[in-house]
Amino acid sequence: MSNIISLVEKSQLTMSSREIATLTHKRHDNVCRDIRAILVALLGGEDADYVRNSNLSYLTNQHVRCEQYDSKNPNAWEYHISRRYTEILITGYDIKRRTAVIDRLYQLEAEKKNVQPSLPTTKELALMVIKAEEEKEQLLIENKNLGHQVEEMRDDVDAFERIAKSDGSLNLTSTAKHLQQPPHKFNQLLNEKGWIYKRRGQRNWLGYQDKVKQGLLEHKVYITQDSSGSEKVCEQVLVTPKGLTKLSQMLSLH
Incomplete structure (x- = not known):
């Protein structure tokens, strides 16, 4: 077992499973079993399953750590548990065992108060x-x-x-040029991102109304002549300076 479980802070009052075994006249392996039962009961999910199926756990818990007390013996491991877990543990023991552990806790607390910080x-x-x-x-x-x-x-x-x-707006081709994008792919990207669309049967791109309201796009209306010489009104979508800045950011992320 190469690791150390959870680290109860060194400044926190703890008791070892071996000391508890000595005070309560119980076998050490039985005390360790009782500690694991507490962990299983208080933890949940995978952590509890791991503890239930292992001799010693690797989970991180602020109330318990596991240490090897004899480096020459690979099986010489013991738990160090916080005062809270110690009190929970001895709740299941008889009154004489509880008294022995509680008296030792009081003694440790008194010793701890007299220790000056180094x-x-x-x-x-x-x-x-x-x-x-x-x-x-x-x-x-x-x-x-x-x-x-x-x-x-x-x-x-x-x-x-x-x-x-700046005050000027640019058409789609000029915008693509400013942003160093191929015009056709640039228009496709704007369409996919919900900036522009085409009406059925129309060739010109138009801007979605929400982008117009946000000041990212605007429409220019102009009059042109068809092949028969008849005049017709057309719309052209333009990208505003604000829209150009927004597109530059979007393309950087894209």
Whole structure:
């Protein structure tokens, strides 16, 4: 078994399954079995199934961890459980066993209160300073790289800002040219994305009303003559500066 289960924080009060076995005069394997039963009952789904079918679990849980107490014995593993899990565990034991465990908990708590926090050694302080300097240097490098990227993008940003503020609208062919897209494929893309459509029997593209309302498209009405010399009114869809900016963003994502 190569890993360690869940990590109860070292600062948290815990009791080991071996100590509980000693206090309650129970076999250690039986205490471990009882702890696993708690995990199965309190957890659900795959975690519970895994614990139920394994001698020791690998799941992460804030109340329990598993450690090998004898490195020479591959089977020498024990649980360390939080006070909460300890109290849940001994609920099922008789009064003498519960008393022995509770008294030990009080003793551990008293010892814990009297322990003064240890100050870092000179070596530990030096390592902390070195790590802080490395993180600072890495942050400076990342900020420098970000600055280069922003500078490289500045021309494109300025260009699109000028487009967005300009007054003129472009037809579909000119828009495709500005965005460096093949006109035919560009029109197909706009149609697929719900920007433009054609009426049945008509050749001209028209803009969907929602795009017109958003100021992305507009229609130009003009008069032309057919082959017989008769005049007819036609509509042409135009892409506004706002629509051009929006399309440039959409094509970048696309």
